[in-house]
């Protein structure tokens with residue numbers, strides 16, 4: 283089996299996040315979910331939430347699904363890197379995405395979500411694509427939809443082809459030769475922490491002329507909008523940007539929107555990937571401001587480097603869960 287589904291930016295102007303249509307239950311209920319390689323819970327806005335916490339999101343109503351079964355006595359509770367949180371109960375139901383159907387998928391129904399989820403009106407929940415060891419359901423943790431689907435997939439892989447201000451694609455079970463050019467460069471993944479962690483071979487400010495071969499250990503995270511890297515890398519980059527400052531009030535590097543920006547190159551093995559300056563001129567700090575927030579930010583507060591959407595958009599990425607798991611990067 284294989285599947286293929288669009289990854290649609292939730293916002294016209296900035297690729298804050300991408301959502302993908304899925305159906306849950308019988309008859310099928312359609313929700314737009316954020317496919318997130320940085321976590322491993324599949325949870326949805328649901329009929330169990332207080333109405334004031336729902337602001338336009340689609341909800342899953344298990345009572346209207348003939349195939350829904352409550353997972354007695356199971357609960358979940360998750361906190362994300364940006365402080366947002368949610369918790370609730372667990373059902374098992376039919377889950378389908380891009381032509382791929384998984385029977386008896388654990389669907390975590392929200393009873394409570396934090397304000398940042400309520401205000402993210404275009405995100406109806408998340409589909410974790412991290413390793414199932416990170417799943418928060420207790421007393422028995424549950425498998426991700428990808429782990430449930432793996433045995434029936436033609437190949438145990440999924441790929442991310444995210445795009446700048448346009449709809450991209452998540453493919454499951456196959457690698458679409460038409461989506462990339464040249465060869466795929468694979469590097470090993472350390473699955474123990476539960477993330478897709480790999481080591482980048484280094485970076486360059488601008489094109490790959492002055493490449494600095496310093497290893498950078500980080501996670502490939504479709505659920506994070508920006509790129510978070512070590513301070514040394516950030517200062518080397520923003521030193522080249524007129525008027526750039528690391529602003530405490532805005533919580534990161536900002537610069538005049540009309541400043542000239544270099545591109546940013548990162549290495550995967552011998553291969554080099556360049557993030558265009560346009561991806562790094564991320565967004566005005568507030569509507570209409572002449573000060574822009576950078577798409578490259580410091581990871582010093584996070585304790586982990588994150589290759590988020592700003593980097594993933596610059597490549598075709600293969601999440602290969604053969605054993606041992608590996609990640610592949612190709613130009614497109």
Ligand SMILES: CC(C)(C)S(=O)(=O)N[C@@H](Cc1ccccc1)C(=O)N[C@@H](Cc1c[nH]c[nH+]1)C(=O)N[C@@H](CC1CCCCC1)C(O)(O)C(F)(F)C(=O)NCCN1CCOCC1
Nearest residue numbers: 298299318320321362363364366402416503505506507508
């Ligand atoms: C808008 C912005 C200023 C660019 S933002 O930074 O706020 N963007 C958010 C994503 C977002 C989109 C739309 C609306 C609201 C929020 C963002 O990039 N959040 C990251 C920021 C971050 C990461 N680390 C530190 N800070 C994050 O939490 N991403 C998680 C998924 C997000 C959560 C909010 C809703 C959208 C999806 C994540 O899963 O990718 C994660 F990996 F960062 C994470 O937190 N994973 C949780 C891992 N735990 C470990 C323990 O077991 C359970 C799972």
